[in-house]
Amino acid sequence: MEEKNAGITSVIRQKALELGFTAVGFTKVRLPDEYIRKYEEWLNRNYHGSMDYLVRHLPLKKNPELVLENALSVICVSLLYRTEDCLTDDPHHGYFSIYARGRDYHKVVKKKLTQLIGEIHKITGDCHERAFVDSGPVFEKYYAAEAGIGAIGRNSLVISSGYGSFFFLGELITSLPIDTDSVQNFDPCRGCARCLEHCPVNAILDNRQINAGRCIAYLTIEHKGIIPYELTVLMGNRVYGCDSCQKCCPWNRKIKITAEPDFSCRLTDDIVRLDNLIKFKPEDFSETFAGTPVHRIGYESFIRNVVIAAGNSGDLKFIPVLQQMLAANPGEVISQHLIWSINNLTAGNCR
Ligand code: SF4
Numbered sequence: 001m002e003e004k005n006a007g008i009t010s011v012i013r014q015k016a017l018e019l020g021f022t023a024v025g026f027t028k029v030r031l032p033d034e035y036i037r038k039y040e041e042w043l044n045r046n047y048h049g050s051m052d053y054l055v056r057h058l059p060l061k062k063n064p065e066l067v068l069e070n071a072l073s074v075i076c077v078s079l080l081y082r083t084e085d086c087l088t089d090d091p092h093h094g095y096f097s098i099y100a101r102g103r104d105y106h107k108v109v110k111k112k113l114t115q116l117i118g119e120i121h122k123i124t125g126d127c128h129e130r131a132f133v134d135s136g137p138v139f140e141k142y143y144a145a146e147a148g149i150g151a152i153g154r155n156s157l158v159i160s161s162g163y164g165s166f167f168f169l170g171e172l173i174t175s176l177p178i179d180t181d182s183v184q185n186f187d188p189c190r191g192c193a194r195c196l197e198h199c200p201v202n203a204i205l206d207n208r209q210i211n212a213g214r215c216i217a218y219l220t221i222e223h224k225g226i227i228p229y230e231l232t233v234l235m236g237n238r239v240y241g242c243d244s245c246q247k248c249c250p251w252n253r254k255i256k257i258t259a260e261p262d263f264s265c266r267l268t269d270d271i272v273r274l275d276n277l278i279k280f281k282p283e284d285f286s287e288t289f290a291g292t293p294v295h296r297i298g299y300e301s302f303i304r305n306v307v308i309a310a311g312n313s314g315d316l317k318f319i320p321v322l323q324q325m326l327a328a329n330p331g332e333v334i335s336q337h338l339i340w341s342i343n344n345l346t347a348g349n350c351r
Pocket residue numbers: 153154155156188189190192193194195196245248249250251
């Protein structure tokens with residue numbers, strides 16, 4: 001049986017790499033009590049902000065049997081997403097996280113995982129799988145580390161000693177009894193605290209936890225409604241995501257470029273100029289961002305983030321534009337941010 005499973009493992013690995021995944025690893029669904037205890041402590045401290053689905057997912061995360069009957073193993077994959085730099089680093093342009101500039105990764109990774117399931121069933125039909133890409137009820141970073149994909153860094157991301165952290169994770173929970181890969185037994189952060197120092201909002205804590213409720217990626221993407229003023233003034237020109245804790249990380253010094261054509265950049269410097277984005281109507285938003293991760297946040301969060309970025313730009317030409325938007329009664333959330341941004345610009349505050 002063991003020999004048979006070793007054969008299955010190597011075929012799955014080979015197929016995953018042929019599908020374009022950067023790496024693949026295998027582990028058991030077992031979860032140590034200590035890991036769960038720390039996660040619950042993190043939730044109890046409300047570091048998850050308004051991501052209530054993380055609380056709802058907890059029973060499933062703790063018990064993979066509820067996710068898939070007879071769950072035994074996890075097949076973890078990574079997929080690099082970094083492309084050549086396609087946008088200038090201009091503070092008068094909206095910043096869009098590197099991962100969000102191409103096709104929505106949920107679709108890309110899920111499609112490959114579905115193909116991988118098909119390949120697994122050709123080898124052994126007697127198994128069941130469920131595929132997850134981000135935000136599912138799975139401890140994806142824990143499993144990725146256990147499967148040898150990388151080690152979890154101070155910034156809470158999985159870091160590979162070979163290709164840094166600009167990659168997506170995906171998982172197949174399976175009923176197959178697969179042999180486990182060895183853990184990458186290294187501390188990527190020994191003697192380093194660069195991400196902690198570079199985080200604009202102090203979201204990275206001394207104890208290697210993240211206060212996600214302060215994180216700019218969370219604020220611009222997950223958080224709906226009004227963003228507290230003291231955080232908006234620290235957000236700079238970020239419209240979608242942040243990347244600060246990855247760009248400063250020494251493991252990302254040598255840039256590894258993705259071979260995945262779906263992740264090639266769909267944005268241009270002209271599109272992301274703040275004076276262009278601020279004019280976007282819902283139909284412009286959909287036309288420009290449909291099929292990318294940005295589209296998932298919806299128009300209201302998008303225009304809220306653009307208004308904040310305009311307010312942080314220090315560019316007085318935005319004042320009449322923002323005043324005109326305010327006069328059109330855009331609703332409570334946008335109106336509040338318009339007022340703050342107009343006040344910011346009038347007072348000469350910018351970051
Ligand atoms: S910047 Fe330094 S401390 Fe932060 S994740 Fe990278 S190696 Fe770890």
